Structure formats: C-alpha cells, structure tokens
Amino acid sequence: MPEALLTLDIEKLVAGGMGLSRDESGVVLVRGALPGERVVAAVRAGRGVRQGVTREVLAPSPDRVEAPDLPTVDLAHAAYPAQLAYKRGFVAEALTRIAKLRHPVAETVPSPREWHYRNTAQYLVTPGGLAYRERRGRDPQPVGQDPLVMEAVQAVMDRLDPERLDPATEVAFRASRLTGEVVAALIGAGEPRVFLRASDHLMDAGVVGVSLAQPSGKRFGAGVRLIAGEAEIQEQFGRVRVGVTATGFAQVNPEAAGLAYIHAAELAGSGLHAVDLYGGSGAIGRHLAPHFTRVTVLDTAAEALSRGRQAVAQGGERNVTFRSGDASRFGELGTDVIVVDPPRAGLDEEVRDHIHASTADRLVYVSCDPATWARDVGDLTRRGWRLGSVTPHDFYPQTSHVEVVSVLDR
Numbered sequence: 001m002p003e004a005l006l007t008l009d010i011e012k013l014v015a016g017g018m019g020l021s022r023d024e025s026g027v028v029l030v031r032g033a034l035p036g037e038r039v040v041a042a043v044r045a046g047r048g049v050r051q052g053v054t055r056e057v058l059a060p061s062p063d064r065v066e067a068p069d070l071p072t073v074d075l076a077h078a079a080y081p082a083q084l085a086y087k088r089g090f091v092a093e094a095l096t097r098i099a100k101l102r103h104p105v106a107e108t109v110p111s112p113r114e115w116h117y118r119n120t121a122q123y124l125v126t127p128g129g130l131a132y133r134e135r136r137g138r139d140p141q142p143v144g145q146d147p148l149v150m151e152a153v154q155a156v157m158d159r160l161d162p163e164r165l166d167p168a169t170e171v172a173f174r175a176s177r178l179t180g181e182v183v184a185a186l187i188g189a190g191e192p193r194v195f196l197r198a199s200d201h202l203m204d205a206g207v208v209g210v211s212l213a214q215p216s217g218k219r220f221g222a223g224v225r226l227i228a229g230e231a232e233i234q235e236q237f238g239r240v241r242v243g244v245t246a247t248g249f250a251q252v253n254p255e256a257a258g259l260a261y262i263h264a265a266e267l268a269g270s271g272l273h274a275v276d277l278y279g280g281s282g283a284i285g286r287h288l289a290p291h292f293t294r295v296t297v298l299d300t301a302a303e304a305l306s307r308g309r310q311a312v313a314q315g316g317e318r319n320v321t322f323r324s325g326d327a328s329r330f331g332e333l334g335t336d337v338i339v340v341d342p343p344r345a346g347l348d349e350e351v352r353d354h355i356h357a358s359t360a361d362r363l364v365y366v367s368c369d370p371a372t373w374a375r376d377v378g379d380l381t382r383r384g385w386r387l388g389s390v391t392p393h394d395f396y397p398q399t400s401h402v403e404v405v406s407v408l409d410r
Contacts, residue, residue, distance in 0.1 A: 271293075
C-alpha cells in the first residue's frame with residue numbers, strides 16, 4: 001500500500017497511544033507522536049481512518065523523551081508523569097464519548113516501577129535468537145535486553161543459547177518478585193521426551209520448573225504438561241500470596257495490581273456475602289475475605305480455581321469458596337456486593353442483566369479496557385445504577401494500556 005509523507009500537527013492522544021491529527025482529507029492517527037507536536041509522518045492511504053508512523057519530529061513536546069525502538073512499547077517516548085496524565089484522559093474520554101457521562105476521574109495511580117515490572121514474557125525461538133512476536137507486519141525482532149521484564153527473567157535469558165531450545169518454537173517465562181524464582185514453558189509440537197534437552201538447558205539457565213504446551217490457536221488451549229521441576233511459584237499481590245505459573249493467567253505487574261486489589265476491596269466495603277466474578281485464583285476475592293462473612297469466587301478456568309483453593313488452604317481463609325461457572329449464571333447465589341474483573345471484552349449483556357437482577361446493591365468494576373468498561377457503565381447507569389469513584393491504575397508503564405477501578409451503587 002503506498003505511503004505519503006505528511007507534515008501534521010498533533011491535537012491529542014487517543015486510546016492505543018496514537019496522536020490524532022487532521023488535514024484536508026480528514027483524520028490521521030499517528031504512532032509515535034505526542035500532543036502539541038508537529039511531525040512528519042509516513043501515512044498509508046486506505047479505507048477508514050488513515051494511520052501513519054512518525055518519521056521526524058519538527059516541533060517536539062516538552063514531554064518527549066528518548067525511547068527504545070521496541071514493539072512492546074507505544075508510549076515510552078513520553079515522560080512517565082505525562083503517560084499517567086494521558087491515561088487519565090483515555091478514561092475520561094471513554095466516559096464522555098461512550099457512556100455519555102460527565103463524571104470526575106481521579107489521578108492515575110502510578111506503577112511502583114516504570115521499567116522491569118513485567119513478571120511474564122513470551123518470545124519466538126528463531127535461528128537468530130529469542131525474538132519479539134511479529135507485530136504490525138514487521139519481521140521478528142531480536143530481543144537482546146528487554147527493559148520491561150523483571151531482572152530475574154533477563155538473567156535467565158542472558159544464559160540461554162536459543163539453538164539448544166530446539167524443537168520449541170516459542171518460550172514463555174514467569175518470574176516472582178517475592179521469591180526471585182522463574183518458571184518457563186516451552187511451546188512446540190511433539191512428545192515431552194523430544195524437549196528434554198531444551199528443558200535441561202532452561203534448568204541450567206536458572207529456572208525452577210519447565211512445562212510443555214502444544215501450539216494452539218488459543219493461548220495454551222491445547223493443554224500444558226510439567227516436564228521438569230516446579231510448575232508453580234509464589235507471588236505477592238497486595239495483601240495475599242498467590243501461586244502463579246508460566247502458562248496460567250495472572251497480572252503481569254504484581255506490585256501495581258496489588259494496589260488496585262486493595263483499592264477494590266476498600267470500595268467493596270463489608271457485608272454478609274461478596275461474589276467475585278471472573279475471579280481466577282482469587283487475588284481480589286481473598287482481599288474481600290476479612291470484610292465479608294463469606295466470599296464466592298466464580299470462574300471458568302479450572303487451573304486458576306485449583307490454584308486458588310490451594311492458596312486459601314495454605315492462607316487459612318475459611319470463608320472463601322471457589323466455584324466453576326459462567327459469570328452469567330451466578331444469580332442463584334444472592335449477594336450484597338459483586339466485584340468483576342472481566343476480560344477485555346467486558347460484560348456481555350446477559351451478565352449485565354444478571355447483575356441488575358441480583359440482590360447486590362454495590363458493584364465494584366475493575367477493567368483493563370476503558371471502552372468496554374464505559375459501554376457497560378453507561379448501560380448500568382441508564383438502568384438506575386449510580387457511578388461513584390473512578391480511578392485509573394497503571395499496570396503497564398511505557399504502553400498505552402490502562403486499568404480502571406470503579407464503583408457503582410443503587
């Protein structure tokens with residue numbers, strides 16, 4: 001597709017970290033630009049809103065800083081205080097544009113670490129070494145030093161010879177800030193015995209356990225088998241310890257997530273029964289336990305529920321129960337407070353119907369996507385719910401992603 005070099009003035013930053021500009025042909029979204037800048041951008045013609053990439057900055061923003069050229073960061077060219085302000089703006093804009101609500105948004109809660117915060121990473125295994133997975137049509141890019149991952153993951157990567165990971169096509173890591181341990185998962189087709197050489201090399205490089213996952217269209221959807229050492233390590237999320245694995249879901253920034261979980265528990269208040277929907281291994285649910293007579297954690301992921309049951313058995317929370325089930329099938333439980341932390345798609349209409357039909361008079365909504373959160377909040381407020389505090393939390397410094405912790409009452 002042909003590209004044109006255009007000189008553009010950037011009006012504002014929009015979700016996805018793109019700078020919004022306009023010319024005589026309409027809106028252009030520019031990657032790598034900041035509000036107030038004049039840039040030269042390579043813009044592709046095409047259907048819909050045109051998109052481009054900054055090639056030269058003619059008039060830089062005072063917020064601009066030097067940034068690594070990595071496919072995993074899209075906001076690292078902005079100073080961290082500016083990133084926090086932009087993320088607050090993303091949430092406020094979603095409220096007004098999608099929810100049709102004018103409502104105050106608190107300052108973004110910063111991540112305790114701006115770099116080296118990620119406890120998990122997944123890379124391609126290529127002849128040239130470990131590489132970032134292809135993004136936006138680019139060829140695999142060698143990793144070298146990854147400034148986002150925890151130092152323990154980088155230390156393992158520094159000791160690896162990728163040729164000795166054959167026949168794996170990808171490798172995933174999970175580290176613990178609490179213990180300093182790292183577990184890994186090899187991804188590749190074949191029986192476990194053909195991966196023993198690769199597993200031994202990972203163990204020699206410092207991991208404490210290796211699992212094997214077959215390639216699948218859905219991430220780790222074809223099953224996972226432990227082939228060496230430990231499958232699980234312990235991590236601290238706020239006030240609770242949670243077992244995490246190389247392949248199971250857990251937030252990638254445990255320190256920032258812990259702050260959000262404590263905040264969510266404060267918003268939930270106290271009562272007889274709280275239900276934690278999409279609760280996983282119960283990191284949020286267990287924060288509710290001291291304040292409710294009983295807590296029910298509901299999820300469809302058997303692996304996460306199993307880890308949660310083990311964690312409460314060790315932690316001693318006798319009032320937390322884990323149940324397997326869909327979020328739209330919880331109505332029979334009866335509850336004072338509902339806490340939700342759904343996937344990026346948000347709450348589907350059936351779930352919102354069940355929440356509205358429930359006995360709960362408070363909903364704490366934790367979201368990883370301001371757009372779907374705003375859609376759901378708009379729907380619930382039209383049904384009579386009242387939106388309370390809205391606070392962005394930064395789990396992903398150097399990127400445009402932002403979490404939202406909010407509360408609705410009726």
